[in-house]
Amino acid sequence: MLSLSNFHNFSTGHLEVISGPMFSGKTEELIRRVRRAQIARVKVQVFRPSIDNRYNDKDVVSHSSQSIEAIPVKNSNDIWHRIKDSTRIVAIDEVQFFDNEIIKVVTKLTNRGHRLICAGLDLDYRAKPFGPMPALLAMADEIVKVHAICTICGGIATRSQRVVNSKAQLLVGATEAYEARCRAHFEYSETETEEDRQEQELLNVTTENANPTNNSLQIN
Numbered sequence: 001m002l003s004l005s006n007f008h009n010f011s012t013g014h015l016e017v018i019s020g021p022m023f024s025g026k027t028e029e030l031i032r033r034v035r036r037a038q039i040a041r042v043k044v045q046v047f048r049p050s051i052d053n054r055y056n057d058k059d060v061v062s063h064s065s066q067s068i069e070a071i072p073v074k075n076s077n078d079i080w081h082r083i084k085d086s087t088r089i090v091a092i093d094e095v096q097f098f099d100n101e102i103i104k105v106v107t108k109l110t111n112r113g114h115r116l117i118c119a120g121l122d123l124d125y126r127a128k129p130f131g132p133m134p135a136l137l138a139m140a141d142e143i144v145k146v147h148a149i150c151t152i153c154g155g156i157a158t159r160s161q162r163v164v165n166s167k168a169q170l171l172v173g174a175t176e177a178y179e180a181r182c183r184a185h186f187e188y189s190e191t192e193t194e195e196d197r198q199e200q201e202l203l204n205v206t207t208e209n210a211n212p213t214n215n216s217l218q219i220n
């Protein structure tokens with residue numbers, strides 16, 4: 001099958017999103033696309049959130065130890081300010097960790113004619129959409145969903161099962177705390193769901209208090 005990106009016209013901008021669970025080879029796919037461009041001497045800049053400081057500080061390192069140099073950034077706007085004039089392709093790994101501003105930055109860069117390659121987890125450990133990923137997937141010109149292998153049955157895995165007890169949305173770099181699972185073998189307890197709901201309500205109250213002049217409608 002021919003990929004859309006084979007026909008990409010650089011003057012129009014293009015957004016590719018590679019998503020899937022942990023251990024599915026998202027970073028390997030990002031690296032493959034970046035390397036292919038570098039062979040053609042197309043200028044690429046690779047970014048990753050500095051929150052993810054496993055392995056070498058300057059490298060995007062996949063689990064299979066293929067690596068490529070990446071610029072660690074603190075937030076989405078940092079990417080915008082670091083783009084060089086000569087850059088044609090912008091690749092962002094672990095894009096799910098960025099704040100929602102990443103959606104604006106990605107939009108501005110594609111509108112300016114860049115080809116964007118973003119890789120990130122589509123779902124968190126509760127199998128809920130992860131941060132800015134739903135918006136990025138909706139805006140994408142091309143989506144690649146990669147899969148892992150379920151550690152229980154060997155089937156196609158689309159979920160990241162947390163095997164330690166913690167409520168952080170993702171334990172950065174703690175790959176031993178996760179296993180790839182299929183839908184049938186993915187487990188997430190209902191009691192935890194109720195606690196998460198209450199936590200989210202608390203967060204909403206805090207946000208409302210912080211913005212007393214915000215008159216926008218909220219859908220709950």
Ligand SMILES: [Zn+2]
Nearest residue numbers: 150153182185
């Ligand atoms: Zn399974």
